[in-house]
Amino acid sequence: MPVASTGGVDALQQAGYAVDLQGSVEDTAAFLVRDNRPLPPVEALAAVPAATRTDAEAALRATTVFAFVAGELAAAAAPSAVPLGPAPGGVYLAAPAGSPIEEIHLPGAKPGHTERLLPDPGLLARPAGAPPAGFVEAFEDTAPSPQTIAAVRAAVTAEVLGRHVARISGIRPLEEDGALKVRSRDAAASDNALVVEALARRFEGLGLAVRLHPFRWRDHRLLNVEAEHSVPGADSTVLITAHLDSTAANGSFVDAFGDPRPYDPAVDPAPGADDDGSGTAAVMAAAECLRAILDSNRSDRMPTRNVRFVLFNAEEQGLVGSKYYARAAAAAGEDIAGVFQMDMIAGRQPGSTPIVEIHAGSLVSGPVVSASDALGERVARAVPVIDPEAKVQQLTGLDDPAAGRSDHASFHERGWAAVAVSEDLFSTPDGDPGTGTRQYHTPGDTLVDQDHDTEFAATVARSVIAAALTFAGL
Numbered sequence: 425m426p427v428a429s430t431g432g433v434d435a436l437q438q439a440g441y442a443v444d445l446q447g448s449v450e451d452t453a454a455f456l457v458r459d460n461r462p463l464p465p466v467e468a469l470a471a472v473p474a475a476t477r478t479d480a481e482a483a484l485r486a487t488t489v490f491a492f493v494a495g496e497l498a499a500a501a502a503p504s505a506v507p508l509g510p511a512p513g514g515v516y517l518a519a520p521a522g523s524p525i526e527e528i529h530l531p532g533a534k535p536g537h538t539e540r541l542l543p544d545p546g547l548l549a550r551p552a553g554a555p556p557a558g559f560v561e562a563f564e565d566t567a568p569s570p571q572t573i574a575a576v577r578a579a580v581t582a583e584v585l586g587r588h589v590a591r592i593s594g595i596r597p598l599e600e601d602g603a604l605k606v607r608s609r610d611a612a613a614s615d616n617a618l619v620v621e622a623l624a625r626r627f628e629g630l631g632l633a634v635r636l637h638p639f640r641w642r643d644h645r646l647l648n649v650e651a652e653h654s655v656p657g658a659d660s661t662v663l664i665t666a667h668l669d670s671t672a673a674n675g676s677f678v679d680a681f682g683d684p685r686p687y688d689p690a691v692d693p694a695p696g697a698d699d700d701g702s703g704t705a706a707v708m709a710a711a712e713c714l715r716a717i718l719d720s721n722r723s724d725r726m727p728t729r730n731v732r733f734v735l736f737n738a739e740e741q742g743l744v745g746s747k748y749y750a751r752a753a754a755a756a757g758e759d760i761a762g763v764f765q766m767d768m769i770a771g772r773q774p775g776s777t778p779i780v781e782i783h784a785g786s787l788v789s790g791p792v793v794s795a796s797d798a799l800g801e802r803v804a805r806a807v808p809v810i811d812p813e814a815k816v817q818q819l820t821g822l823d824d825p826a827a828g829r830s831d832h833a834s835f836h837e838r839g840w841a842a843v844a845v846s847e848d849l850f851s852t853p854d855g856d857p858g859t860g861t862r863q864y865h866t867p868g869d870t871l872v873d874q875d876h877d878t879e880f881a882a883t884v885a886r887s888v889i890a891a892a893l894t895f896a897g898l
């Protein structure tokens with residue numbers, strides 16, 4: 425573990441680990457920087473049996489990348505960070521505690537490839553990772569029923585999604601009878617808390633049990649929003665999730681003199697209509713869909729697992745909210761059967777083929793890998809039922825460019841099955857560029873942008889929600 429709080433150091437020592445402090449724990453922050461540069465195939469591994477080759481290759485790759493990065497940092501004139509060791513898909517770095525995450529990057533690394541690591545002795549107690557009871561049997565019948573498809577088509581429409589996005593991204597007032605239009609949902613923006621309140625009220629209006637999960641990030645007190653329909657006697661819970669915060673850190677901003685200045689999250693607009701207003705809208709529509717199914721009052725149309733809708737905060741700051749959430753859920757001994765995260769599902773450049781990306785890749789190995797793949801497979805099978813024109817890209821393993829990069833990763837860390845579903849964000853292995861939004865993390869990520877396609881968002885949302893509700897027993 426490259427970094428720990430004082431309490432974490434105590435916990436590590438009590439757990440029998442030798443702790444070698446490399447600096448004052450209060451002064452140091454640790455980061456994981458992913459590094460996707462291509463490496464040549466390793467001939468020495470050709471003779472290794474296939475079953476163990478993937479792990480061996482990953483270990484070798486991590487060591488090689490670490491050597492590159494250590495060399496690059498050593499050659500830098502004023503090194504900003506100290507390499508600590510190889511990590512799955514990248515490298516661990518230490519930097520001064522106050523270092524903004526934007527400043528921790530490697531030459532050639534893409535934005536968003538850096539993750540701030542939270543000191544978390546709880547990870548030492550990660551469950552063994554056995555799939556929840558009933559998990560394997562539940563996979564026998566994975567196709568959504570015609571009734572579930574019909575319910576999803578009725579409740580999750582382009583119009584419904586567009587209306588939710590309009591409210592939380594400043595196109596329309598946040599509240600029906602109010603005047604406030606949201607300027608930014610950035611974790612550091614004052615509107616963030618108002619959006620939390622408004623979304624919590626909407627969940628309450630649907631008759632769901634709403635809980636707000638507070639956590640601290642820098643000097644802000646933030647909230648994750650959770651709404652649950654619980655089923656008496658259920659053995660586990662299915663999560664349908666997205667992140668409610670936004671950022672415009674990639675935008676260009678100028679000061680009063682017309683000179684470039686950095687993004688100011690407290691005042692600059694960050695509408696985040698696609699990232700992740702689209703996923704947030706889909707979670708709200710999923711809750712409305714479940715309400716409609718429950719209201720149909722048919723005894724054969726009741727879920728067998730608890731269904732929970734969660735909107736995470738401060739995802740853009742390094743998955744902060746979901747890490748707190750998953751940690752608390754693990755500490756409470758919860759049984760989470762699967763997590764369906766939707767992050768950026770409305771981006772589609774005009775005229776391009778609709779492509780749904782399903783990310784099951786995990787930086788954590790073990791049973792979580794195949795369990796997450798199985799969730800991804802469920803979504804992949806739902807897509808052609810919803811829209812035969814849509815194409816599916818299933819990504820998994822350490823080659824999944826989204827491994828570790830959205831809130832689903834916080835659940836992988838606890839051994840829980842999780843996928844993130846998105847628009848076509850990443851280029852294909854043969855170099856075709858993604859067809860998703862060109863307004864990633866800019867003030868131009870609005871509902872009226874030409875790359876924001878609510879029909880496409882409805883295809884993605886319906887597929888994910890149909891798969892998730894089926895997994896919950898509907």
Ligand SMILES: [Zn+2]
Pocket residue numbers: 667699700739767768
């Ligand atoms: Zn996002």
